[in-house]
Amino acid sequence: xxxxxxxxFLGVARAGSMTGAARILxxxxxxxxxxxxxxxxxxGQKLFIRNSHSLSLTPEGMLFRKRAEEIxxxxxxxxxxxxxxxxxxxxxxxxxxxxxxxxRPIARMIREIRTDYPKIRFHxxxxxxxxVMERLDKGILDFGILIQPxxxxxxxxxxxxxxxxxxxxxxxxxxxxxxxxxxxxxxREIPLICSRQVVKRLSEKNEYSEWFGEEPDxxxxxxxxxxxxxxxxxxxxxxxxxxxxxxxxxxxTRHRGLCFRPLExxxxxxxxxxxxxxxxxxxxAQLFLEWTLRNLSAAGVGNxxxxx
Numbered sequence: 001x002x003x004x005x006x007x008x009f010l011g012v013a014r015a016g017s018m019t020g021a022a023r024i025l026x027x028x029x030x031x032x033x034x035x036x037x038x039x040x041x042x043x044g045q046k047l048f049i050r051n052s053h054s055l056s057l058t059p060e061g062m063l064f065r066k067r068a069e070e071i072x073x074x075x076x077x078x079x080x081x082x083x084x085x086x087x088x089x090x091x092x093x094x095x096x097x098x099x100x101x102x103x104r105p106i107a108r109m110i111r112e113i114r115t116d117y118p119k120i121r122f123h124x125x126x127x128x129x130x131x132v133m134e135r136l137d138k139g140i141l142d143f144g145i146l147i148q149p150x151x152x153x154x155x156x157x158x159x160x161x162x163x164x165x166x167x168x169x170x171x172x173x174x175x176x177x178x179x180x181x182x183x184x185x186x187x188r189e190i191p192l193i194c195s196r197q198v199v200k201r202l203s204e205k206n207e208y209s210e211w212f213g214e215e216p217d218x219x220x221x222x223x224x225x226x227x228x229x230x231x232x233x234x235x236x237x238x239x240x241x242x243x244x245x246x247x248x249x250x251x252x253t254r255h256r257g258l259c260f261r262p263l264e265x266x267x268x269x270x271x272x273x274x275x276x277x278x279x280x281x282x283x284x285a286q287l288f289l290e291w292t293l294r295n296l297s298a299a300g301v302g303n304x305x306x307x308x
Contacts, residue, residue, distance in 0.1 A: 001039070001042060003071075003072065003075060005035055005036075005038075005039050006068040006071060006072060007025070007072065008021070008025060008027075008032055008035050008036065008039075009036060009039060009047070009064070009065070009068055010065065010068055010069065010072070011024055011025045012032070012036060012048070012055060013055075013057055013061070013065050016054050016055060016056070017053065017054050017055055018032060018033055018055065036048070043060075043064070045058075045060040045061075045064075046058050046060065046061075047060060047061035047064055048061055070138060070140060073140050074138070074139060074140060077092065077094065077139075077140065089117050089119070089120065089283050089284055089287055090117070090119030090120060090283075090284065091119075091120060091121075091282050091283065091284035091285075092120075092121050092122070092123060092282075092284065093120060093121070093122050093123070093142055093143075093282075093284050093285050093288050094122075094123045094125065094140065094141045094142050094143075095122065095123070095124055095125070095141065095142065095143045095144070095145065096124075096125035096126075096127055096131070096132035096135055096136070096141045096143070096144045096145070097124075097125075097126070097127075097132060097144060097145030097146070098126070098127070098128060098129070098132075098145070098147055098228070098249075099126055099228060099229065099230075099249060100145070100147060100164060100246060100248070100249060100271065101162065101164065101248050102145050102147070102160050102162070102164070102271040103124075103145065105160065105161060105162075105295075106145065106273075106292075109288070109291055109292060109295060110122050112291070113287070113288060113291055117284075117287065120284045120287070120288075125141060126228065127227070127228075128195070128196065128197045128227040128228065129144075129146050129147070129150045129197050130197060130227075131227070132144040132145070132146060133146070133150075136155070136274070136275070136276060137276070139276075142275065142279075142281065142282075142285040142288075143273055143274065143275050143285075143288070143289075144273070144274045144275070145160070145271060145272070145273055145274075146271070146272050146274055147164060147246070147269050147270075147271050148269040148270045148271070148272070149209070149269065150197065152272055152274050154277065155274035155275060155276060155277065156274065156275050156276070156277055156279070157272045157273065157274045157275075158272065158273040158274075158292065158293065158296065159270060159271075159272055159273075160270075160271040160272060160273055160296075161296065162271065163268040163269065163270060163271075164246040164247065164248075164268060164269045164270075164271060165246065165247040165262050165266065165267070165268055166211075166244065166245070166246060166247075166262070166263050166267040166268070166269065167181075167182065167244075167245065167246075167247055167260050167261050167262040167263050168182045168187070168242050168243065168244060168245075168260070168261050168263070169229075169232065169233060169236050169242065169243040169244075169245050169250045169258055169259075169260055170236060170242040170243075170258065170259060170260075170261065171236060171237070171239070171257055171258060171259075172257055172258065172259050173257075174242070176190075176242070176261060177259050177261065179261060180261070181261055181262045181263065181264035181266075182261045182262070182263055182264065183263075183264050184211070184212075184213070187220070187242070188220075189221055190221060190241065190242055191221050191223040191240065191241030191242070192220055192221055192222050192223065192241055192242060192243075192244060193222075193223065193224045193225070193226060193232050193235050193236065193240060193241045193242065193243040193244070194222050194224075194225055194226075194243075194244045195225065195226060195227070195229075195244065195245070196225040196226060196227050197227065199222065199225055211263060211265065211267045221241075223240065223241050224240055224241065226243070229243070229245050229246075229249040229250055230250075232245060232250075233250045233255050233258060236255075236258055237255060237257060237258065245260075246269070247260055247262065273292065275289070
């Protein structure tokens with residue numbers, strides 16, 4: 001299986017037609033059609049549903065698309081690492097994480113590193129913990145920023161400064177908006193929109209699950225889940241329910257009809273920078289890690305753990 005054929009496959013999957021993909025890829029349509037037919041024969045699976053004027057992916061095709069994208073991402077990352085080898089520190093650093101305030105100190109360090117090493121380029125992937133850990137494990141990401149609760153025992157980690165406060169995003173005209181904080185009693189029977197990552201971990205022992213108590217599915221009216229909070233904010237705006245989220249994630253200036261109220265008793269989550277054990281870093285990624293350790297040590301924060 002050649003990388004060129006993977007690129008052809010992705011070109012067709014994105015264009016939705018053989019004609020459109022052939023034009024974008026600058027090859028003839030018969031050549032493209034033959035290459036994809038040979039790919040299907042090699043895999044022993046039908047990847048496309050062929051209609052008169054368009055193509056769509058079969059379930060096998062959707063799985064192969066995901067794998068092809070991951071393979072090409074890894075190829076690009078490897079090429080970048082090797083092309084940047086030399087006296088000048090250069091290359092690409094890939095960091096994944098949720099859209100949280102934890103990215104702010106990372107952003108400051110990126111700015112500082114770029115001042116001294118302008119040939120280093122950063123790629124930020126936004127996703128929940130499961131997305132980030134999957135990409136870390138496959139080597140697509142160098143580092144991940146994970147918000148607790150999440151099991152990070154299989155990674156090396158560095159605790160980031162600050163604690164994220166959990167609360168409720170709700171409409172400003174809600175009776176709960178008149179309160180300074182929200183209690184368990186306040187949320188009984190109210191439709192809730194919760195992080196999918198956190199809902200999966202309600203059965204585990206952590207600060208979040210202790211606040212909600214035992215048997216959360218029976219005791220709480222969870223009507224929807226989310227992985228990134230912007231969609232949760234839209235559901236709150238449309239009256240689906242109230243969203244359990246971290247403070248600062250929903251821009252209440254942009255979403256003018258919404259507000260945030262913290263939980264009581266107060267619930268906070270730590271944040272960790274994580275990377276694979278025995279990771280062989282590029283020069284750029286190693287510089288970033290050392291820079292991060294130095295900055296956090298100078299600030300008196302950043303508990304480093306090498307977990308065996």
